[in-house]
Amino acid sequence: MIPSSELSKHQIDRLGDRLRKADISDDDLRLLDSYRRSFTEAYEAVVGQIRNQLGLEPTGRPAKSTTSISEKLRRESIRLSQMQDIGGCRLIVEGIGKQDEVTAQLRSLFDKTIIVDRRDHPSHGYRAVHVIVGYRGKLIEIQIRTGLQHLWAELSEKLSDVVDNAIKYGSGNEEIVSVLANLSQDTMNIEKGFKGKDLELLQAGFQHYSEALGRLQDVIQDILRRLEGRKDGISD
Amino acid sequence: MVFLIEYDRERGRIVSIRSFADSNGDRAEESRLQLELELNLKGVKNEVVLLEAENEEALRRTHRRYFEDLTELATAPAH
Numbered sequence: 504m505i506p507s508s509e510l511s512k513h514q515i516d517r518l519g520d521r522l523r524k525a526d527i528s529d530d531d532l533r534l535l536d537s538y539r540r541s542f543t544e545a546y547e548a549v550v551g552q553i554r555n556q557l558g559l560e561p562t563g564r565p566a567k568s569t570t571s572i573s574e575k576l577r578r579e580s581i582r583l584s585q586m587q588d589i590g591g592c593r594l595i596v597e598g599i600g601k602q603d604e605v606t607a608q609l610r611s612l613f614d615k616t617i618i619v620d621r622r623d624h625p626s627h628g629y630r631a632v633h634v635i636v637g638y639r640g641k642l643i644e645i646q647i648r649t650g651l652q653h654l655w656a657e658l659s660e661k662l663s664d665v666v667d668n669a670i671k672y673g674s675g676n677e678e679i680v681s682v683l684a685n686l687s688q689d690t691m692n693i694e695k696g697f698k699g700k701d702l703e704l705l706q707a708g709f710q711h712y713s714e715a716l717g718r719l720q721d722v723i724q725d726i727l728r729r730l731e732g733r734k735d736g737i738s739d
Numbered sequence: 740m741v742f743l744i745e746y747d748r749e750r751g752r753i754v755s756i757r758s759f760a761d762s763n764g765d766r767a768e769e770s771r772l773q774l775e776l777e778l779n780l781k782g783v784k785n786e787v788v789l790l791e792a793e794n795e796e797a798l799r800r801t802h803r804r805y806f807e808d809l810t811e812l813a814t815a816p817a818h
Contacts, residue, residue, distance in 0.1 A: 527779065529776055529779060529780075532772065532775050532776060532779060533772065533776075536768070536771070536772045536775075540768060543764070543768075550791075560793050560797065562790060562791065562792040562793075562797055562798055562800075562801035562802065563790065563791035563792070564788065564789070564790050564791070565741075565764075565768075565789055565791060566789065568786050568787055568788040569775060569787065570748075570784070570785075570786040570787075571786070571788075592791075593801050593802075595800065595801055653801075653803075654803075654812070657803045657804045657807075657812055658809075658812050658813060660804045661751060661804045661807075661808075661809055661812055662809065664748040664749070664751050664804070665748070665749065665750070665751040665809060716813065719813055720810075720813050720814065723809050723810060723813055724810075726809075727809075727810075
């Protein structure tokens with residue numbers, strides 16, 4: 504293994520440039536492995552503090568997959584050394600009240616944090632709060648999602664996996680993108696209605712959500728029929 | 740526990756999953772690299788990811804996409 508401390512910023516970004524291409528050499532896989540391992544100490548320190556100080560149990564992803572890193576580099580003009588989510592973890596909480604509470608706890612727990620609140624300004628429908636923690640020169644991303652936000656994100660990811668990778672970035676199959684946009688908006692209305700004890704907003708949110716989910720189920724069944732040849736994995 | 744997952748995105752299905760004790764994190768990372776090199780040699784573009792969770796049940800809750808198909812995800816309630 505190549506010691507990650509020997510990798511300069513220039514070498515990391517040159518590696519990132521090569522990862523944008525379709526074929527990745529074995530040497531570059533080893534180099535990326537070394538770079539990812541350089542986040543282990545920061546990841547363990549951050550996740551350890553969340554567990555020990557806050558009593559929460561996140562699921563961790565010590566390092567982003569090669570596939571996800573390559574795709575992000577191809578999609579965005581970002582450099583590898585600038586990527587903020589190489590290492591990270593995820594917390595699923597009950598409702599936006601608890602989400603606010605955990606965000607505040609994390610802000611107090613760590614010295615250097617950046618809060619990215621995507622609830623009122625979602626990214627292609629994706630709603631969540633991300634807390635980026637700086638630890639000894641490395642950034643670790645903590646995703647905080649409510650149950651409904653999480654379900655939306657998992658649906659969007661899965662549809663991107665099996666139908667079209669563009670879906671999670673708001674393009675591709677128009678019907679799916681439209682239904683996901685509605686579901687995202689309804690998620691916000693339900694959560695705001697629940698938090699604000701706004702019964703009218705809550706009822707309307709649930710009704711629209713239920714209708715949108717029904718539409719999505721119909722679209723999925725239609726996709727299943729059209730993709731009959733590669734059906735396994737999409738639905739058993 | 741640490742879980743090493745090979746996931747076929749196009750089919751939306753896990754190809755293999757291995758678990759390691761928390762104390763074997765280094766071994767899990769080494770296994771990830773070996774699996775990536777093997778797949779690269781074969782020209783297979785599957786996603787290889789290491790995840791850490793209290794147990795598999797927790798992992799299935801926070802990373803449903805790897806374990807559930809589209810129909811299950813669209814019909815099961817939010818956890």
